Amino acid sequence: MADGSTHRRRLDDPVAAERDIAARLDRAGLEVDYDALSVVSNVYRAATAIRRHMERTVLAAERLSWTAFVALWVLWVWDGMESRHLAVEAGVSKGTLTGVLDTLERRGLVRRRRQEDDRRLVTVTLTADGDALITRVYPAFNAEETRLTGSVAAEHRAVVAAGLRDLVRGVDVAAEPPLTRPGAGTDG
């Protein structure tokens, strides 16, 4: 096994790292879809890096978690939303959303209202303070988005964005009831 500094040198170089991965898989005699491997691992790395960066810079200054920011942003764009849809859109469970909304409501940034026509439902809207906050913070957030994506070739950005949209759609499809895979759906 190589020493630590050698690992560091190779791991810091994505190309060398992928060569090591290919060599290891070859040694194990495994046939692998490298493009799929590469897309998935880089999507995950990129997302983690972005979230951490935003939480340490733009969002830390406003004491907002990533999820709280996304919720405010969604409410701002669509001028309020039913709680059940907001959970889906923000990518959190309904249990998590309850906690996030408790916090945002306590800070006076959002408001919950029971719906009259179906009293099981709750509609969430931004308060004036919440609206002011997102209007103030989003330009800074977007400026960071621009900086972070600045290293991606301009002519590739649309392809990357479109490819990721397709990927999300593909995961949704893959997550559907496993009609084609008998015996794979009995987990919980």
Place this chain on the structure above:
Amino acid sequence: MADGSTHRRRLDDPVAAERDIAARLDRAGLEVDYDALSVVSNVYRAATAIRRHMERTVLAAERLSWTAFVALWVLWVWDGMESRHLAVEAGVSKGTLTGVLDTLERRGLVRRRRQEDDRRLVTVTLTADGDALITRVYPAFNAEETRLTGSVAAEHRAVVAAGLRDLVRGVDVAAEPPLTRPGAGTDG
């Protein structure tokens, strides 16, 4: 404000959703970098969807978290690694890694050894069971990666992966400490 079903219909359609976003930003008079917005939001959605899908399918069957799987994978590819490098590679803090390794060691999948030449360091390697597990699980994991990326046009996959690599590099650059701080990469 629109009713819930209208929201659902529009949010399920990424193109309509992006039109709504553009309209809202325009209404607010904000100038926005749409490509950057689109890349960042789709990276995050894709990563969340992928992680959840894997944890519910391939990884659930082996009772592995995403992080535990990544750690095993890294140790397998590089034939063991110093703990400090493993933390970086798996994308977790050293505190989190301690807990993950405790679990994996308890299950007999990895082994920790204090280094002789520098007794502050710990080297982690896979046990025979750990090696067998990753050799068994990775083909299934990669098959899912293939399924999930199947909806991305084949000729775009390499561009997406390369673009994301560039993005990660860009975030690292953006996260670099100000020049006034003499060189230290620390992790609390």
Place this chain on the structure above:
DNA sequence: TATTGTTATACTCTATAACTATA
């Protein structure tokens, strides 16, 4: 019966920081 939102439990991961043992 089914759905929505809330509450609760247990677990994972994060940031931060103190602590140890080494260097």
Place this chain on the structure above:
DNA sequence: TATAGTTATAGAGTATAACAATA
């Protein structure tokens, strides 16, 4: 002094499940 790893705390987020109110 600095570094590596462990431990501890507080706070998000997750899955899961129970629950009340409502449909």
